Amino acid sequence: xxxxxxxxxxxxxxxxxxxxxxxPRRELLxxxxxxxxxxxxxxxxxxxxxCHWHADRKNAGTVIxxx
Numbered sequence: 151x152x153x154x155x156x157x158x159x160x161x162x163x164x165x166x167x168x169x170x171x172x173x174p175r176r177e178l179l180x181x182x183x184x185x186x187x188x189x190x191x192x193x194x195x196x197x198x199x200x201c202h203w204h205a206d207r208k209n210a211g212t213v214i215x216x217x
Contacts, residue, residue, distance in 0.1 A: 179202050182202040182203060182204070184201065184203075185200075185203065186198065186199075186201075189214065197216065
């Protein structure tokens with residue numbers, strides 16, 4: 151099992167939520183295809199997500215996190 155260890159500057163849960171908004175990850179996502187997609191979450195609600203897929207997305211596991 152994978153053990154997550156937060157960056158020393160992001161050990162506070164509030165910082166973990168706020169800082170990524172201002173700390174872009176463009177370099178990490180370079181080269182990954184991007185697709186806008188609507189995910190239904192209830193009968194009258196959809197969530198717009200920007201998906202960055204792996205090259206072989208049919209065989210790669212996908213996790214959707216909503217905060």
